[in-house]
Amino acid sequence: MEPTKEEMALTGDRTYQNLDAAPAYAELKNAARVSLKDVLNPDRVAACQVGTSAGLQYNYAAKPVSDHILDLLQQLSEQQELIPKYWDILSGETMNPGENRKVLHHLTRGQLAADVLHNERNLRDFYAEQQRRIAGFAEQVHAGTILGSTGKPFDTVVQVGIGGSDLGPRAMYLALDTLLQNDPAYAGGTRSGTTGGRKMRAEFISNVDPDDAVAVLSRIDPETTLFILVSKSGTTQETLTNEAFVIDALAKSPAQGLKPRKHMICVTSETSPLAASDEYLDSFFIDDFIGGRYSSTSAVGGALLSLAFGPDIFAEFLAGAAEADTAAIEPDIRKNAALLDALIGVYERNVLELPATAVLPYSQALSRFPAHLQQLDMESNGKQVNRDGEPVAYPTGPVIFGEPGTNGQHSFYQLLHQGTDIVPLQFIGFTGCQGATDLQFQSSTSQAKLNANMVAQIAAFALGQSDSNPNKNFPGERPSSLLFADKLTPKVLGALLAHYENKVMFQGLVWNLNSFDQEGVQLGKVLTKQVLGGADMHPALAAFAKLMEI
């Protein structure tokens, strides 16, 4: 039985222990291994599936888990108190202890636990208010009541940000762009209750490499472009530097007199230098409780997605994420896709000792989703000390990589099939495509070919194939899971995003990590300042700087 909210709230005294202190972990190491060739059959395909939310299904039939292993993973979940700790996160406990912060990205898309107050402010209200302000702003831009310096409407939006201010919003934009442009249900106001369709083209500037800004700025018209400067701290080196490029491009535009304050908004924290500036048309806020890699559902993703696609599309996306958050409360791991995905991942990482995971979306729309997951997962759980700062004696977060299928099949799948290491796989697929056009060719549509390829790969990886020519021999026993839905809609995308956020959260809790800080990025920043400032530095660093003529 799932405890009530009230029961959960009352059991706030949690035990934090390392994975290797959990009794189930030792049992898992001794549990009989599963041969996929032995167990994979249609009954298993039907049985090993759990709906997450928004129609998204998680199928783990091709994962090497038995009922006994699942029972032990259930025990592990309970011994590590994963659901109560998730409840603590939802309730606004200080779950980022290293930085003494709450972890509130779930609150940007709904409220599952009690009110979260900070300095007497209700933070759900704060996040919802930012979303409303953004919606109002975006509607004015779309209606042409907010115009550029020369009185022309904006047709392009450029996000200037890096890391979580770039990867998530970019991946989400690309995930919906084809749908919004092509699907008749979204395009051109034919959809009831919304004008639908893509409102503005989006571009992104992230890298401090000047060639990034130069290339992007060469393919937009500053006169009709709205720039969103995104930096929580307001001090991100790359983003402030790229702001200078934007200001330069506005000044040099043939359309004279373009004023930055008519073409730039910012998304930042209320206390940042950007928020204090009057150089922006408007400012929208996040706070310290939203980590960059978890900020797609906050104002960081909200401004960009609301401007590009309209506020109601962003609201649908949030609704999907909220559904996945709700689904993740379920304590029975066989009924909780994010929790189960997390635990199977831990089994693969710590018991089977597999150091990498590939994410393989059979959807061109998700072309940059693996890059977002790379940050989400590797920055959250790429840690070697636990939440109390003690070294852990087991592997934590894996290397995450991936590219869309079928492209990957013609690239790195060779190693996945026949390499010396086994890489666990996460397939993502959709029965239908996003665009309005599909063609029959040689008796099947492209979408059917796409999905036939995907399921064929699942079977090939799991089952392999013996061949008397060892070069053509496939060992099989290569595990994969499949996340799938009817179609990649805004709601499904929100659910997919939140599924992974919650998976990573649960894994961090199993490993007893603080998944919400990123101290590992600090040293490089310090040394960079030494190089640029000509300060005393390690002589080898000075020698490398000289090589690069800095």
Added chain:
Amino acid sequence: MEPTKEEMALTGDRTYQNLDAAPAYAELKNAARVSLKDVLNPDRVAACQVGTSAGLQYNYAAKPVSDHILDLLQQLSEQQELIPKYWDILSGETMNPGENRKVLHHLTRGQLAADVLHNERNLRDFYAEQQRRIAGFAEQVHAGTILGSTGKPFDTVVQVGIGGSDLGPRAMYLALDTLLQNDPAYAGGTRSGTTGGRKMRAEFISNVDPDDAVAVLSRIDPETTLFILVSKSGTTQETLTNEAFVIDALAKSPAQGLKPRKHMICVTSETSPLAASDEYLDSFFIDDFIGGRYSSTSAVGGALLSLAFGPDIFAEFLAGAAEADTAAIEPDIRKNAALLDALIGVYERNVLELPATAVLPYSQALSRFPAHLQQLDMESNGKQVNRDGEPVAYPTGPVIFGEPGTNGQHSFYQLLHQGTDIVPLQFIGFTGCQGATDLQFQSSTSQAKLNANMVAQIAAFALGQSDSNPNKNFPGERPSSLLFADKLTPKVLGALLAHYENKVMFQGLVWNLNSFDQEGVQLGKVLTKQVLGGADMHPALAAFAKLMEI
């Protein structure tokens, strides 16, 4: 002393043995390990560097190798006969034994060994002839003597291909696009002997996902677009399917009467069904001796790059690759960057037992270069049997992943710095940027910031930093190399590409693999056909197909 071509040609009787049969391998396992914190100093930074070609330098000061380890790697190179086997490849020996084929991508950009004849044809002449034909064709397109159906000049070129017909050409196009558009030395005919500048915008359709074709076709005008259909066999499912989308788009264009044969060329083998068709404006040829992942310097990359940038830019790119090929003949590993890079990689993979490698270009222009290397490396050396089909008892090709810096710093570097596993790193950088614009901001240019970040990372990874707060402690000892040059020009890009091709080749030879086949991609194709054809198939596969409603 380097043997002469004649001496090399005479010593064709090679010994093929597994890595673990080489005496140096056991000695490497026993050799004292190197602490980067102990050894890294300015003298080492200056000493551990080798020029490759075209101004490209390989610095390995932050790699964990001692003189003793390098001596053993030199012995390993000799015991595995790497240079003589390279010479065999250059000489047209059958170095892809599984498919009974020569391996001749080097010959597409020059000739280092004796003539290679096949069926009485001189293959260097054949490749050069294709390059000349492409150059002539591209010049006619650029001059407006070849026009579209309605008499308008072509301004866009779309490559339709997948795997090696997509990843390499796409990465190379993106690598030069900003330079060609922005650098005054290339733009607008100011460069002596060339009209310079980007001639045509390029786009790419690869995935069988219909949304890929739909999205690309929605942002080009078929009336002024030339399509390149690329498939060596002429039977690639994805590419033929996407050809149907192209034909559909031509038929539906508002500019009526667009004829496919006026808008499509193909790059294929002479014996393919495409070559036999009269549906193409022209056809350019490759052959079975050019593997897809090695085809950027053949007609596969040549048609696209010559049309986009002009034949002389493509010729410069080839010249850079040829220089790197020449540099790779040197038997002294301390003077051969590709060979040394390969051997240090083997040391990291087999002695230090590190399963992944990250490629980190500090250049936005190289945004898709890691994706190309992923195919190049993982498809070549992701093998578990040796060239004779016997299982090997050691790890072979690693997982390859990467994103441009500084973006990656704000994403997965957390794990690289503080994760539980060590990931060897390959930095790539350039002292100057490609674009004409760079700005001073807070006392430094963006390019200086970019490179300061890069060298700071090298130092941070190698040296780490102790901190009493374990969460802020950096263990260091994380190895990296640095490939760098003044600027990413066509010539440097060619050298960079060939460096990696030769590195991967040498590693395959150390591991005693056939790096030039890819049998691991076959099983998925067979099972896909079963699904699409409704043939008898494994019942679990049928169950997965039903899930996806195929």
